[in-house]
Amino acid sequence: MNTRNAVVITAEPGTPFATITREVDAPPADVYRAYTEPDLLVQWLGPRGLVMELGDYDVRPGGKWSYTHRDPSGMAFGFRGVFHSVTPGEQLVQTFEFDGAAGHVCLERVDLADLGGRTRITVFDVFQSVEDRDAMLASGMEDGLTDSYERMEELLGVAAQ
Amino acid sequence: MNTRNAVVITAEPGTPFATITREVDAPPADVYRAYTEPDLLVQWLGPRGLVMELGDYDVRPGGKWSYTHRDPSGMAFGFRGVFHSVTPGEQLVQTFEFDGAAGHVCLERVDLADLGGRTRITVFDVFQSVEDRDAMLASGMEDGLTDSYERMEELLGVAAQ
Numbered sequence: 001m002n003t004r005n006a007v008v009i010t011a012e013p014g015t016p017f018a019t020i021t022r023e024v025d026a027p028p029a030d031v032y033r034a035y036t037e038p039d040l041l042v043q044w045l046g047p048r049g050l051v052m053e054l055g056d057y058d059v060r061p062g063g064k065w066s067y068t069h070r071d072p073s074g075m076a077f078g079f080r081g082v083f084h085s086v087t088p089g090e091q092l093v094q095t096f097e098f099d100g101a102a103g104h105v106c107l108e109r110v111d112l113a114d115l116g117g118r119t120r121i122t123v124f125d126v127f128q129s130v131e132d133r134d135a136m137l138a139s140g141m142e143d144g145l146t147d148s149y150e151r152m153e154e155l156l157g158v159a160a161q
Numbered sequence: 162m163n164t165r166n167a168v169v170i171t172a173e174p175g176t177p178f179a180t181i182t183r184e185v186d187a188p189p190a191d192v193y194r195a196y197t198e199p200d201l202l203v204q205w206l207g208p209r210g211l212v213m214e215l216g217d218y219d220v221r222p223g224g225k226w227s228y229t230h231r232d233p234s235g236m237a238f239g240f241r242g243v244f245h246s247v248t249p250g251e252q253l254v255q256t257f258e259f260d261g262a263a264g265h266v267c268l269e270r271v272d273l274a275d276l277g278g279r280t281r282i283t284v285f286d287v288f289q290s291v292e293d294r295d296a297m298l299a300s301g302m303e304d305g306l307t308d309s310y311e312r313m314e315e316l317l318g319v320a321a322q
Contacts, residue, residue, distance in 0.1 A: 062225040082223045084256040095245040107268040
């Protein structure tokens with residue numbers, strides 16, 4: 001288990017913002033590939049125990065993305081959005097909507113900062129209301145993120161600390 | 162001059178939200194056409210005296226849009242974004258970025274409510290910071306909106322009140 005690289009969620013009360021940071025012992029180019037190559041993405045994004053089915057995943061400005069996470073009982077959780085901008089190796093800006101809360105859209109920016117062979121991932125989310133942000137925080141998001149980034153490290157061959 | 166249908170901007174201090182409402186004496190189907198048909202859009206969107214050049218305008222989920230407003234001196238103001246969702250006659254959800262403030266993206270939802278042959282347009286914007294929202298409010302946005310909706314009414318053949 002990698003204990004150095006913890007997920008940190010910053011969400012000031014009463015605002016619609018959430019910032020998630022996670023450092024990864026892999027260079028930005030590898031992290032970017034994990035985010036943007038469909039065959040890699042399905043191997044890490046989401047909590048352990050859920051299977052990810054990718055729909056659209058068109059990484060370019062205006063490209064659509066969608067995926068469904070299925071748990072062993074068959075429960076399905078669908079997500080969709082579009083890419084607003086794509087800066088290879090550095091940044092993705094996209095919309096995000098959970099089918100279970102249709103009509104509630106989030107704007108998300110993912111920044112990859114080069115720490116010299118390591119990467120700081122910063123995910124900045126802005127929601128359409130404080131309530132939308134709080135609902136996302138209450139949804140068990142932190143456990144899913146912890147699993148996701150550990151799985152990304154396993155995928156990228158990062159040694160456990 | 163139509164004085165009944167004023168632009169109302171609601172922007173609570175210290176939040177990244179802005180809501181713009183404007184009633185128009187035309188049915189939602191006509192207002193939706195004005196928003197989504199390129200040859201109509203260029204005739205009303207923006208302040209009087211500026212010429213609008215449309216780039217992309219692909220009204221579908223994942224479709225890109227871009228346009229440039231030019232003033233008589235040749236100054237150009239470019240804007241771009243992507244459509245997240247499109248509900249014909251009712252709603253558009255899109256991203257919005259001003260080239261002059263590149264990297265600062267807004268998420269915008271446009272709702273058309275049927276008031277019985279008239280339409281209430283509600284534009285709800287959420288910005289990535291309170292500062293971004295305040296900068297937009299300070300940019301002379303209200304004058305541009307006032308002109309825009311008056312021009313839309315002229316285009317739709319709405320009689321002056």
